[in-house]
Amino acid sequence: MIKAEHLSFVYGGSFKAVDDLSFHIKKGQIVGFAGPNGAGKTTVIRMLTGVLKPAEGRAEINGHDIVKDALEAKKSFAYVADNPDVLLQLSGLEYINFIADIYKVPSDERKERVADLSERFGMSDSLLTPMREYSHGMRQKLMIIAALTHNPPAWILDEPMTGLDPSAAYELKNLMREHASKGNAVLFSTHVLEVAEKLCDHIIIINHGKDLYQGTVEKLEDEHKGKDLEEIFLDLINYRKEDL
Numbered sequence: 001m002i003k004a005e006h007l008s009f010v011y012g013g014s015f016k017a018v019d020d021l022s023f024h025i026k027k028g029q030i031v032g033f034a035g036p037n038g039a040g041k042t043t044v045i046r047m048l049t050g051v052l053k054p055a056e057g058r059a060e061i062n063g064h065d066i067v068k069d070a071l072e073a074k075k076s077f078a079y080v081a082d083n084p085d086v087l088l089q090l091s092g093l094e095y096i097n098f099i100a101d102i103y104k105v106p107s108d109e110r111k112e113r114v115a116d117l118s119e120r121f122g123m124s125d126s127l128l129t130p131m132r133e134y135s136h137g138m139r140q141k142l143m144i145i146a147a148l149t150h151n152p153p154a155w156i157l158d159e160p161m162t163g164l165d166p167s168a169a170y171e172l173k174n175l176m177r178e179h180a181s182k183g184n185a186v187l188f189s190t191h192v193l194e195v196a197e198k199l200c201d202h203i204i205i206i207n208h209g210k211d212l213y214q215g216t217v218e219k220l221e222d223e224h225k226g227k228d229l230e231e232i233f234l235d236l237i238n239y240r241k242e243d244l
């Protein structure tokens with residue numbers, strides 16, 4: 001459903017931020033995309049979503065190549081970017097409608113989903129307020145509501161938990177679980193491995209743009225007996241640093 005094949009990306013002609021990364025997220029899976037700050041997660045997500053063009057390799061969403069078949073690919077995923085500070089002059093509802101118009105979400109379905117998502121995220125009373133008056137967490141929640149109003153098979157979320165209060169984080173985790181359990185695919189990045197541990201079937205860990213681990217949390221723990229996930233994560237990152 002979400003496929004990356006030998007993706008690489010170079011900033012400024014020389015800095016290789018992503019180096020030959022491949023993965024395949026299947027229907028029904030929630031996959032946590034982990035790695036420390038600067039690991040290359042956002043760059044990968046921007047290539048998957050067509051914001052950046054890969055230097056090498058290709059990406060595919062729901063069978064559509066993100067470069068060659070961009071429109072069909074883009075209809076197949078919802079994307080929550082890492083920065084919620086966009087179009088702050090709009091009210092929350094204006095922003096949601098703007099995004100829902102782009103995706104041509106029918107009005108009945110839109111009303112129902114916006115009402116449900118706003119309720120879940122405690123945003124029902126703030127929808128008419130300009131987003132410049134929102135706190136960071138409220139902006140983040142609004143971006144999530146706007147992205148998920150259009151309900152495509154793949155969800156791609158870049159650090160979606162950042163700034164969320166515990167009840168919003170809980171709601172988002174439930175939504176991701178529900179979405180995956182209906183046969184869809186969810187990919188979300190995080191620099192906090194504990195989030196991925198609880199929620200995901202599979203995790204992908206990268207550092208310096210390179211693949212460090214792909215598989216289940218159990219398999220990772222089996223391979224590093226006696227250590228908790230935080231220690232394993234730090235080991236993986238340091239091991240690679242020495243290796244480079």
Ligand SMILES: Nc1ncnc2c1ncn2[C@@H]1O[C@H](COP(=O)(O)OP(=O)(O)O)[C@@H](O)[C@H]1O
Binds near residue numbers: 011015037040
């Ligand atoms: N626009 C840019 N120009 C140059 N370097 C960048 C740019 N964006 C990101 N980088 C660098 O690429 C690397 C990966 O960044 P990023 O993909 O944002 O990582 P992550 O999302 O895992 O924190 C970092 O070293 C970062 O400094």
Ligand SMILES: [Mg+2]
Binds near residue numbers: 041043
């Ligand atoms: Mg990032």
